[in-house]
């Protein structure tokens with residue numbers, strides 16, 4: 001196939017693309033050159049509907065002038081101030097604004113640059129808190145199977161996605177995991193939160209972990225309220241509340257990793273608000289700056305912060321931790337501008353209002369071949385395929401490629417497609433996402449073996465122009 005359109009591709013040799021099959025990607029790249037609202041423009045000039053809010057990080061839609069202006073002005077006013085032993089007023093303002101947005105009580109804020117740094121920061125704060133309050137033997141960390149807490153050593157230790165751990169050696173000592181709450185045999189195609197089993201599953205934490213470990217040695221339990229990366233795992237009713245009770249009873253800090261569930265994704269500010277459960281430490285990133293500048297935040301209960309202040313020697317650095325770019329001025333400017341957008345546009349409420357429509361659209365895929373389960377909450381949906389022997393993830397990857405060809409960007413993880421649009425999405429766009437997904441699934445399956453071959457995709461005219469150019 002030839003094309004009259006010429007597309008200039010960059011030299012792709014040097015950039016090692018993260019979490020990507022580099023050889024496949026570089027043979028047929030998917031490159032964006034612009035974005036506005038709920039759409040990307042691809043390098044071959046096609047409009048691609050963003051059904052994933054970037055990587056879950058653009059809740060207010062792309063190209064927000066308010067954020068761009070705030071960041072641009074900030075750059076020309078104060079580009080950088082040393083983050084240790086000095087600071088700048090906007091850091092304090094950003095912390096104050098974020099504290100107001102947080103669930104009650106979580107009003108002391110430590111800034112990082114990513115969700116991964118947040119996870120490691122939260123774990124370190126938990127360990128140091130017990131030490132500073134005279135309980136240094138409370139030093140075990142509990143995570144959850146299929147949990148994702150980023151890619152740094154602490155995060156992968158408590159995380160529970162095998163593929164993200166096994167290449168990287170021995171991990172941290174003193175870490176254990178509880179079971180994840182996905183039960184497809186019982187709950188397949190549940191709309192929203194599964195009704196049953198939550199208390200029993202949470203009680204298992206107490207029964208198994210307390211038997212294996214003296215509860216007085218456990219520093220913290222870290223979980224995502226809704227497990228995003230591992231494929232949209234919605235917890236059953238009452239589960240998180242019961243986990244909260246157990247943690248409180250045994251003096252274990254409860255950490256919610258809200259990197260995905262924060263900023264309106266579930267139709268509330270945070271997952272903590274949705275499930276009415278307040279953790280001791282809450283981490284967020286992504287939507288905090290609408291994806292524009294890297295920034296994460298760890299919010300802790302005031303008495304945790306106070307414990308460090310009250311129990312550290314006068315003049316001592318209470319927490320020897322931080323980053324060169326903690327609360328960098330442009331990140332603070334972006335966060336404040338994003339919080340202003342949320343306050344004005346009530347994006348959480350918008351997500352809540354749209355969630356029923358979104359749920360119906362997502363579940364309309366029930367009955368398609370190979371679709372094993374559909375899960376949803378707020379503006380998130382996961383569509384899980386039956387596994388194909390010897391070809392893990394191939395069907396979801398092919399579906400993703402076909403959707404891209406058809407002008408919709410979706411995400412895939414293993415055998416699961418995840419949809420998490422900007423909260424600015426419109427109903428007709430929700431229709432388009434799920435209609436495209438339906439057509440793509442039908443198409444891929446109808447092709448049989450060839451349908452699972454990634455090289456079968458991106459065969460529209462413009463994409464071939466890119467491909468041809470690269471191979472000449």
Ligand code: PXG
Nearest residue numbers: 055114115116148149150229257259260411
């Ligand atoms: N915690 C959670 C719960 C996350 O979802 C991180 C920590 C790490 O954040 P950083 O900023 O270090 O990447 C995440 C990130 C996907 C996807 O498609 C999810 C994430 C990142 C990229 C892709 O599921 N989650």
